[in-house]
Amino acid sequence: MERNPMRRQLAIMRQSLFDQGHVDEQFVQLEELQDDANPNFVEEVVTLYYRDSARIILNIEQALERKPFDFRKLDAYMHQFKGSSSSIGAKKVKAESTLFREYCKSGNGEGCMRSFQQLKKEYATLRKKLGAYFQLARQAGPVETASRPK
Amino acid sequence: MAHTLPSSDQSSDQDKWDSGGLECKGQLLIKIVMRNRLTALVVDGDTTCWVLEQELLHSYGVQTLGVDNSRDAVDLIASDAEFNLIIIEKILPVLNGLEVTRQICEIGVRCKMLEVTACSGESERQAFLAFGVDVFIEKPLDPEHLVPILRELDGQ
Numbered sequence: 379m380e381r382n383p384m385r386r387q388l389a390i391m392r393q394s395l396f397d398q399g400h401v402d403e404q405f406v407q408l409e410e411l412q413d414d415a416n417p418n419f420v421e422e423v424v425t426l427y428y429r430d431s432a433r434i435i436l437n438i439e440q441a442l443e444r445k446p447f448d449f450r451k452l453d454a455y456m457h458q459f460k461g462s463s464s465s466i467g468a469k470k471v472k473a474e475s476t477l478f479r480e481y482c483k484s485g486n487g488e489g490c491m492r493s494f495q496q497l498k499k500e501y502a503t504l505r506k507k508l509g510a511y512f513q514l515a516r517q518a519g520p521v522e523t524a525s526r527p528k
Numbered sequence: 529m530a531h532t533l534p535s536s537d538q539s540s541d542q543d544k545w546d547s548g549g550l551e552c553k554g555q556l557l558i559k560i561v562m563r564n565r566l567t568a569l570v571v572d573g574d575t576t577c578w579v580l581e582q583e584l585l586h587s588y589g590v591q592t593l594g595v596d597n598s599r600d601a602v603d604l605i606a607s608d609a610e611f612n613l614i615i616i617e618k619i620l621p622v623l624n625g626l627e628v629t630r631q632i633c634e635i636g637v638r639c640k641m642l643e644v645t646a647c648s649g650e651s652e653r654q655a656f657l658a659f660g661v662d663v664f665i666e667k668p669l670d671p672e673h674l675v676p677i678l679r680e681l682d683g684q
Binding site: 403404406407408410411416419423426427430431454457458460461462464465466467475 | 556557573574575576577579580583584587617618619645646667668670671
């Protein structure tokens with residue numbers, strides 16, 4: 379149990395990311411790759427994800443403005459987006475990506491557009507929640523870890 | 529464009545090697561002790577993915593190189609660069625992953641090849657396996673799939 383109130387709040391915030399289904403176990407793997415040599419690894423990777431995926435989102439938006447839809451291209455964009463989303467453990471975003479790809483495969487343009495709108499909502503929500511989480515984590519400071527005996 | 533290796537604390541890594549093995553930390557990260565220093569090439573056009581894949585490999589003491597397009601990957605292999613493991617994404621700039629796999633196999637490379645990609649259909653999976661990929665893994669690359677492969681490459 380965290381005695382420090384800020385760390386306690388951080389733990390609650392972290393747990394809610396999982397409980398509300400925003401992130402999955404892959405996020406834990408990111409956390410475990412973070413260490414003294416890479417103390418901000420998780421935040422850096424998430425920042426990288428949002429930076430790079432913005433381009434893919436734009437590509438998809440532009441592709442959805444062109445009729446008829448090029449479902450093969452849309453699927454390829456979403457394939458890449460899904461891959462990077464799953465790599466950071468973005469559970470809801472990944473789920474919407476899967477749905478979008480299913481609509482692409484069945485040639486359902488309306489479904490693609492609906493799914494994409496929902497995906498952007500989940501993407502934005504996750505960004506906001508992770509942003510708040512990392513901000514609090516920075517304020518709370520690093521967790522002291524036991525050093526390995528030599 | 530070939531990317532440099534992820535930075536590492538070389539002195540602490542050297543201490544770990546001198547003590548007889550490289551142990552991996554964490555609860556999700558399966559702990560193993562590697563006897564040899566393996567090398568890996570990660571080919572993925574998505575920066576987030578190859579950063580993570582390289583970091584995961586690096587956490588197991590694997591020396592990695594990452595490239596973000598198929599042309600650089602093929603050129604690297606053709607220039608006799610050797611790796612124990614090659615990880616390839618399906619959708620890549622220039623050539624797709626399947627074509628890259630085919631070209632790498634044609635060069636005569638004999639190392640473990642992993643296709644790590646967002647979910648694709650069974651037909652695509654079979655196509656990659658037919659072209660010479662050893663294992664087909666759905667993203668994200670995780671220790672559960674990676675560790676047995678590393679153990680095999682390490683001769684354990």
